[in-house]
Amino acid sequence: SVFNNAVCDRLCPCLIMRLVFIDTEFRTLRLKAEDSSGRQHVVTVKLKPKHPLEAPVCTADLPVPLAMTWTAQSSLTHVHTQFLLLLESLAEFWAVLDEIDQKTWVLEPEKPSRADTMRRIVIGNNVSIKVEVNTRHPNMLPECCLLGADHVVTPLRNKLNSNMHLWNPECSVLQNLRDVLEIEFPSPATHEKSSFSVECGICYSYRLNSDIPDQVCNDSRCGQPFHQACLYEWLRGIPSSRQSFSIVFGECPYCSKPITVKCPPRNPEN
Ligand SMILES: [Zn+2]
Ligand SMILES: [Zn+2]
Structure with a gap:
């Protein structure tokens, strides 16, 4: 048989x-x-x-x-x-991530799986926070990384540092982030996602392989986002740019103010 x-x-x-x-x-x-x-x-x-x-x-x-x-x-x-x-x-860990997925706009991962511990959450136009949630102690202060132009990110980083002692492990990560950063996160109830997925100023697309345009011009009137790979290739092709180790110094293709970009990691899909 x-x-x-x-x-x-x-x-x-x-x-x-x-x-x-x-x-x-x-x-x-x-x-x-x-x-x-x-x-x-x-x-x-x-x-x-x-x-x-x-x-x-x-x-x-x-x-x-x-x-x-x-x-x-x-x-x-x-x-x-x-x-x-x-x-x-793992129920508490998933509860923390489910709340983030339901009440905020998540830029990365594009389609989170149950194994993903990281979320990159929209704070505003070209500003986001990347959090790495601990599987065993999900409501603890996670590893945070603020991404965006300096003039927007610096005040948020200062809030995070000065309010860190207010972090309450009895509350969820999302509630704590709101309290510590003193912000409301844009949510599907209040905002369209398209307003936060601004395309790259060089290739005019949003996703490049799996990358999103996360290199933002630091000039407060410009703030144009670019893919790291696009900006790197663009700056390297301009004679006035200079490279020091893995960093290229040049001018923003939009406003001509100084901009720097790190050599992008090799993408296995390419
Ligand atoms: Zn691009
Ligand atoms: Zn610019």
């Missing part, structure tokens, strides 16, 4: 209900799981040739490694139970 009894025996009725995929060799299965907040997750289980003597290889869209304990007596129900426990331990 084609049917693998070893697998069949271990698929109790409650697991069959959670089965979303099984390959024809009964070697790869996908099981769905719902956490207590109603988020849907999937774990992929690859059975080894000597199953169940050998532990299966499990993978899922998670920000932490998926470590499973397995003995020869273990079953797939056991995998599912451990997966659910891990999901519950």
Whole structure:
């Protein structure tokens, strides 16, 4: 018989209900799981040739490694139970990110997965904050990086530094960011996203591979954004520009005020 009894025996009725995929060799299965907040997750289980003597290889869209304990007596129900426990331990982390995703405009990642810990949140035109949320202590002050022209970013950075002591781990990251930066974030309820996705002043597009135009002219009347790669190529092609190590110094293509750009990292897609 084609049917693998070893697998069949271990698929109790409650697991069959959670089965979303099984390959024809009964070697790869996908099981769905719902956490207590109603988020849907999937774990992929690859059975080894000597199953169940050998532990299966499990993978899922998670920000932490998926470590499973397995003995020869273990079953797939056991995998599912451990997966659910891990999901519950990440519930607070996902709650923090879900609030950001629902109430703000996120520029990066373009389509966040459950494994992504970073969000780049719109503050205003060509101003954003990049936060790296801690998986274990999600409401702690995250690593923050403000991006935009100096004259906008400097006052925000000063607020962040002087109000940091107000950070309250009992409140969400988004609420704390509002309090510490003393701002309201533009949200889908108040703003169109298109007003924040201003295209690059050189290639006239928004996305270049996965990059967004995040190099902003520091002149307060100009403030034109460019892709790092576009600005680098542009400045290098102008005889009056000069390069020192990985930084090119030149003039803004729009307002001719001084502008600098770092050599962009090599993009594997190119
Ligand atoms: Zn460009
Ligand atoms: Zn400019």
